[in-house]
Amino acid sequence: MTNDTTSTPHDEDSTTDFGFNRVNRGDKAGMVRGVFDSVAGRYDLMNDLMSGGIHRIWKRFTIELSAVRPGQTVLDIAGGTGDLAAKFSRLVGPEGQVILADINAAMLAVGRDRLIDKGATGNVQVVQADAQQLPFEDNSIDCITIAFGLRNVTDKDHGDALYAARFTARR
Numbered sequence: 001m002t003n004d005t006t007s008t009p010h011d012e013d014s015t016t017d018f019g020f021n022r023v024n025r026g027d028k029a030g031m032v033r034g035v036f037d038s039v040a041g042r043y044d045l046m047n048d049l050m051s052g053g054i055h056r057i058w059k060r061f062t063i064e065l066s067a068v069r070p071g072q073t074v075l076d077i078a079g080g081t082g083d084l085a086a087k088f089s090r091l092v093g094p095e096g097q098v099i100l101a102d103i104n105a106a107m108l109a110v111g112r113d114r115l116i117d118k119g120a121t122g123n124v125q126v127v128q129a130d131a132q133q134l135p136f137e138d139n140s141i142d143c144i145t146i147a148f149g150l151r152n153v154t155d156k157d158h159g160d161a162l163y164a165a166r167f168t169a170r171r
């Protein structure tokens, strides 16, 4: 028996942000997937146009802040078309490893092609994964990044993505 008689599709707990709207939690992942499926081939151009190129500066700043060193393992969650992964690949070198993880196969396909074009292949692994259920061992990663991705994650309000990442990072 349940006494949850007040529950409606637009309850605080049953909805989440999607752009400027509130949508049912269960619908969000599919809606996010639809957006990135449809833009994957144009994502990089759109990113440059819509941000006025600022995303490149933020990414450079992120790389500098990370202080990643040769030989380390880096996980880029919601890594999309692989901007950060390509940069980290150069930093960690042949002894290190970069994991480009994203839930969307279309974005990863574009990312894989770009990494090949940039010659960043030997030390980069491409993994289709949900930020909320990371398939990596605890304490296995030196540095974890997520760029412009957290807002797309359904349960970010509850911190699930960050929680999952916390255990994956080396302590």
Ligand SMILES: C[S@@+](CC[C@H](N)C(=O)[O-])C[C@H]1O[C@@H](n2cnc3c(N)ncnc32)[C@H](O)[C@@H]1O
Pocket: 032, 036, 047, 077, 078, 079, 080, 081, 082, 083, 101, 102, 103, 104, 107, 129, 130, 131, 132, 146, 147, 148, 149, 152, 153, 154
């Ligand atoms: C705005 S793009 C950012 C891509 C890249 N990090 C960048 O800065 O260019 C957001 C990315 O988050 C991914 N994404 C959305 N929900 C996700 C989830 N639950 N787990 C992993 N990736 C997710 C999308 O597929 C998309 O590639």
